[in-house]
Amino acid sequence: MADASADRVSRTRGLRPLAWLALAALLALAIALALGSVGIAPDELVAVLLGGGDALYQTLVLELRLPRALAAFGTGALLALAGALMQILLRNPLADPYVLGLSGGASVAALLAMLAGASMALVSGAAFVGALVSILIVFGLAHGTGSWTPTRLLLTGVVMAAGWGALISFLLAVSPVERLPGMLYWLMGDMAYAGSPWPVLGVAIASLLVVMPLGRTLNVLARGGLQAAALGVAVRPLEWTLFLLASLLTAVAVTTAGSVGFVGLMVPHMLRLRLGNDQRLILPASLLAGGTLLTLADTLARTLIAPQQLPVGVITALLGVPSFLYLLSRSR
Amino acid sequence: MRKNARLASMAALPLTLIIGLGACLPGVARAKVCVGDDAGHELCLEAPAQRIVALSPSVTELLFAAGAGERVVGVVNFSDFPAAARSIPQVGGYDRLDLEALLALEPDLVVAWQGGNPREQVERLSRLGLPVYYSDVEDFAGIAETLERFGTLAGTPEVAASAAASLREDVATLRARYAGADPVPVFYQVWEQPLMTINGEHWISRSLELCGGVNLFADASTLAPRIGVESVLARDPEAIITGGMGDPNSTWLEAWGDFPQLTAVQRDNLFFVDPDLVQRATPRLLDGTRALCDRLEVARGRR
Numbered sequence: 001m002a003d004a005s006a007d008r009v010s011r012t013r014g015l016r017p018l019a020w021l022a023l024a025a026l027l028a029l030a031i032a033l034a035l036g037s038v039g040i041a042p043d044e045l046v047a048v049l050l051g052g053g054d055a056l057y058q059t060l061v062l063e064l065r066l067p068r069a070l071a072a073f074g075t076g077a078l079l080a081l082a083g084a085l086m087q088i089l090l091r092n093p094l095a096d097p098y099v100l101g102l103s104g105g106a107s108v109a110a111l112l113a114m115l116a117g118a119s120m121a122l123v124s125g126a127a128f129v130g131a132l133v134s135i136l137i138v139f140g141l142a143h144g145t146g147s148w149t150p151t152r153l154l155l156t157g158v159v160m161a162a163g164w165g166a167l168i169s170f171l172l173a174v175s176p177v178e179r180l181p182g183m184l185y186w187l188m189g190d191m192a193y194a195g196s197p198w199p200v201l202g203v204a205i206a207s208l209l210v211v212m213p214l215g216r217t218l219n220v221l222a223r224g225g226l227q228a229a230a231l232g233v234a235v236r237p238l239e240w241t242l243f244l245l246a247s248l249l250t251a252v253a254v255t256t257a258g259s260v261g262f263v264g265l266m267v268p269h270m271l272r273l274r275l276g277n278d279q280r281l282i283l284p285a286s287l288l289a290g291g292t293l294l295t296l297a298d299t300l301a302r303t304l305i306a307p308q309q310l311p312v313g314v315i316t317a318l319l320g321v322p323s324f325l326y327l328l329s330r331s332r
Numbered sequence: 333m334r335k336n337a338r339l340a341s342m343a344a345l346p347l348t349l350i351i352g353l354g355a356c357l358p359g360v361a362r363a364k365v366c367v368g369d370d371a372g373h374e375l376c377l378e379a380p381a382q383r384i385v386a387l388s389p390s391v392t393e394l395l396f397a398a399g400a401g402e403r404v405v406g407v408v409n410f411s412d413f414p415a416a417a418r419s420i421p422q423v424g425g426y427d428r429l430d431l432e433a434l435l436a437l438e439p440d441l442v443v444a445w446q447g448g449n450p451r452e453q454v455e456r457l458s459r460l461g462l463p464v465y466y467s468d469v470e471d472f473a474g475i476a477e478t479l480e481r482f483g484t485l486a487g488t489p490e491v492a493a494s495a496a497a498s499l500r501e502d503v504a505t506l507r508a509r510y511a512g513a514d515p516v517p518v519f520y521q522v523w524e525q526p527l528m529t530i531n532g533e534h535w536i537s538r539s540l541e542l543c544g545g546v547n548l549f550a551d552a553s554t555l556a557p558r559i560g561v562e563s564v565l566a567r568d569p570e571a572i573i574t575g576g577m578g579d580p581n582s583t584w585l586e587a588w589g590d591f592p593q594l595t596a597v598q599r600d601n602l603f604f605v606d607p608d609l610v611q612r613a614t615p616r617l618l619d620g621t622r623a624l625c626d627r628l629e630v631a632r633g634r635r
Contacts, residue, residue, distance in 0.1 A: 038436040060432055063460060120452035177528070177556045181427035182450055192428065193452055307422050307430035308409070 014281040017274075021288035025073070028295040032069035033061055035299050037306035071256055072191050072298040072312070073291035074200030076263050078253040080290020081207060083264030084271075084282055085246040088222050089239055090150045096265035097250035100157025100243075103259040104164025105134025106251065110258070111171045111183055120193060123186075124255045131251035134160060139243070150225070153243070189260030189313030191298045203252045207245065208287055214238075215280030222277060262316040263290050266324050273331045293320065367481040370474075371446050371466035380487025381441035381463075385434055387454070388426045388445035391467050392417050393614040394475070395443065398482035399491025406437045413608065413616070429453050435460070441485060443467055469613040471535050472503045479615070499615055506542060506621060513544030516628045519569035519596070520547065522611075524584045526558045535617065536610050536624075543625035545571075565591060571631040572596045573624065575607025599634045603627040 034045055040057055047053035048061045082097040089095070097103070109130025113123040138160055142153040168187070175183060186193065211218075221228045221238060229235045253260070267290045271282055297315040304310060366376040385406035386392040392411040395404050401416060409425045411417045421437065424430035426448050434442070439462060444454045446466040458464050465485065469478050476496040483492020518540055522528040530536050532550030540547055548567040549557065572594075576582030585602040588594065596602060605627065609620030 037430050037433045056435065056438065059435055059460060064431055064435070120455075173558070176554055178447055185428065185450075190428075192450065195452075302430070302432075307424040307433040309424050309428040309430055 014275075014278065017281065018284055018288065021285055021292070025288050025292045025295075028292040028299075029069055029073065032072070032295050032299045033065050035303050036060060036065055037303060067197050068191055068194060068298065068302075069295055070197035071194035071200055072294045074197055074204050075191070075194070075253045075257045075260065075291075076267075076294025076297075077204040077287040077291035078200060078207070078249045079260060079264040079294070080267035080286040081204070081211070081283060082246040082249040082253070083290075084268035084279075084286040085211070085242050085249075086264075087268055088218050088279065089242040089246065090154050091222070091224065092150070092154060093269065094265075095154070097246065097253070098161070098259060098261075098264070099154070100134075100138050100247070101160030101162075101164055102131050102134050102138075102157075102247055102250050103254050104161045104168065105137075106131040106254040107187055107259060108164055108167045108171065109133070110186055111168065111175070114179060114183055114186070115171065115175055121195070124193070124195070127258075128251055128255045131247070131254055134164070135244070135247040135251070139240075150239070185311050186258040188311035189258045189316075190311040191257050191301070192309065193258060194256050200252060200256050203249065204287060204291075207249055208284060210245065211283050212280070214241075215278075215283065218242075218279040218283075219277075222279065257312070260294065260313045260316060262313070262320050263294055266320045267293060270320075270324055270327055273327045365484050365487070367465070367484050369465045369481070370468035370478075373466065375463055375465050375485075377441065377463055377485060381439075381485050383437065383439045384441045384443060384486065385423060385437060385439040386411065386443050387423075387429065387449050388467075389413070390469065390612045390614050391443045391445060392420075393612065393616065394467070394469070394478055395482055395486070397492075397495050397615045398479045398486065399488035399495070400482055400486030403486050405439060406434060413614075431456065441465065443482075470533075471538055471613070472499065472617070475613055475615060475617065476500050495615065499618060502618055503542075503621075506618075506625065510543040510625060513628070514632055515544055515546045516631050517548055517567070517570045518545040518628070519549070519564055519567070519572045521572060521574035521584060522556055524587070527561060527564070528556055528558050530556055535613050539610065539617065539621040539624055540573075540628075542621060543628055545624065545628050561591075565594065568594060569596045570599070571601040571603060571628065573603045573605060573627055575605055575611055578607050580604045599631070601627075601631045601634060603630070 034040065034042070038060055040060065044053055044057055045061065048057050079097055086095040086097060086099060087093065106127040107130070110123050110127040113126035118126065138153070138157050142156040172180065172183060217233055217238060220231050220233055221235065225235050268282060268286050271285045271289055275281055275285060293316065294312065297319055298312045301310040301312040301315045364376060364378055365380055366374060368374050382403055383405045384395060384400060384403050386395055386404055387408055389408065389411045392404060392407045393413050395401060396414050396417065401414070404417070404420055406423045407417055407420045409422060411420070423434040423437070426445060427450065429449065431453060434457070442457055442462050443465045444467065446468040454464060467478060469475055476499050479492045479496040479499070483489040520529055520536055520540065522530060529549045530547070531552035531554065532547055534555055537547040537550055548569055549559065572585065572588055574582070574584050576584050582604065585604065588597055588602055591597055605620060605623045609616050609623060
């Protein structure tokens with residue numbers, strides 16, 4: 001009885017931050033539509049959104065800005081959610097979506113495809129396959145026989161990441177000079193590659209539906225595997241579910257935009273500093289905040305020194321580091 | 333039925349008028365133009381292009397040389413030749429385009445650099461309905477042919493044809509002059525850290541060959557291979573030529589002084605050429621080739 005009422009209290013308390021984050025997300029999308037290297041007056045923008053307006057503005061807003069903003073939102077949402085899940089899984093604050101070497105596998109496959117002169121669709125496909133291969137290797141090695149701990153999974157992943165890193169450097173060293181800019185942009189993370197936004201958005205919504213029912217169980221797991229097992233949680237199946245889910249989310253994100261850094265590491269931490277460590281709140285909040293951050297960062301990336309275009313990975317860190325440090329210093 | 337037909341003919345009247353007016357406008361050719369591009373596509377425009385965006389500095393140069401300079405409305409970074417190109421609005425760098433800025437220029441032709449521009453972005457322009465010409469120029473024959481094609485696309489075939497003809501003529505003259513020249517083993521240094529050169533496929537190598545130079549790394553497998561200093565010492569060039577970073581006082585050449593056993597160092601055959609003249613496949617490559625030939629003549633004189 002007491003438990004149920006406590007639950008209700010935390011639920012109403014949780015709705016308010018989510019409402020604010022949803023508002024921020026809408027605002028970020030509006031900013032992304034309104035800003036670009038071509039100035040579009042607010043009334044023109046409204047006219048375009050209502051289905052009319054200048055033909056050129058229609059192309060700019062509906063064909064360029066809107067798909068890119070949605071793709072950025074979906075990618076950021078996936079990365080932040082994957083980061084939050086990895087941090088619960090590994091019980092390690094330094095965990096991010098790439099810590100288990102997944103982006104390395106994706107990058108090696110993507111660079112190989114670029115080296116072969118493949119089209120962008122093939123490069124994305126290769127990145128997804130590379131990510132899956134990396135997941136399977138880490139899964140297979142860490143699963144093995146004998147004792148299994150998150151530490152073992154973490155070490156396997158970190159060593160795999162180092163191996164992929166060496167392969168990436170090798171590929172960069174032997175690639176023809178004229179292909180290097182494209183490869184470097186991909187490695188830094190860049191929304192200019194993003195095609196249709198629907199895959200990332202769809203996966204983001206579907207994954208939220210999968211993890212939300214797990215919220216309370218994850219709260220128990222976050223306090224430690226032994227404690228969770230004592231409380232009747234089937235720890236190992238849950239951990240493997242988390243691992244595979246987080247990996248798949250990351251694979252989809254990396255396939256869309258290359259390895260955008262920072263979002264997956266910092267967004268969950270920032271939210272925990274403000275909202276506490278209730279996964280039922282943190283997971284949807286990560287989705288909204290990650291999407292918002294990447295949408296804003298991508299808007300800056302394409303307008304800051306336009307017509308020069310920056311990779312979005314640069315901006316996520318430049319925006320995120322000071323705001324994270326500020327929250328951290330205030331939270332003590 | 334009859335009412336409909338009359339309505340249709342009434343609607344058609346202003347349309348014919350507009351088309352007729354368009355055809356009568358002085359100086360505006362309305363004829364359809366078609367060319368094949370370097371990607372093997374056939375590109376047709378309803379009328380010669382009036383607003384062209386050039387997606388590499390070389391393409392900008394080629395368009396100006398083809399007489400289409402005043403129709404270029406957008407360029408990318410480093411499009412610094414001819415001087416008029418510097419004041420044309422930029423649409424980002426060749427490796428990352430600002431598609432918004434490009435579309436806002438409302439071009440009727442985009443000339444892309446195949447292999448240099450990001451394919452995904454150029455394909456998106458195609459999908460948005462813009463005609464795209466893919467350019468990939470490799471040698472003098474390609475430069476001359478591209479000039480003619482650009483002349484056709486931009487409605488300046490006379491200027492382009494004469495530019496192409498004089499280029500072909502000058503190259504033939506140069507080739508004839510050095511036809512029997514003694515071979516000079518050459519190392520062309522593209523970059524210092526990492527040490528880079530060019531293989532036999534590159535136009536710089538072909539220009540060197542034209543005046544009797546022998547590119548010591550012609551057999552390399554990639555266009556611009558990264559190599560070790562040891563392999564340069566092993567092949568012992570008689571001349572070392574570099575464009576440096578555009579600065580004639582570059583320390584790149586001095587650094588070779590550490591290896592006095594090199595024939596090129598013993599005879600002081602360490603030469604600088606303006607990289608803008610040799611590292612872009614444009615009509616200026618003719619001046620660059622002349623400069624290379626002069627350096628090789630100096631080297632022959634020091635035997």
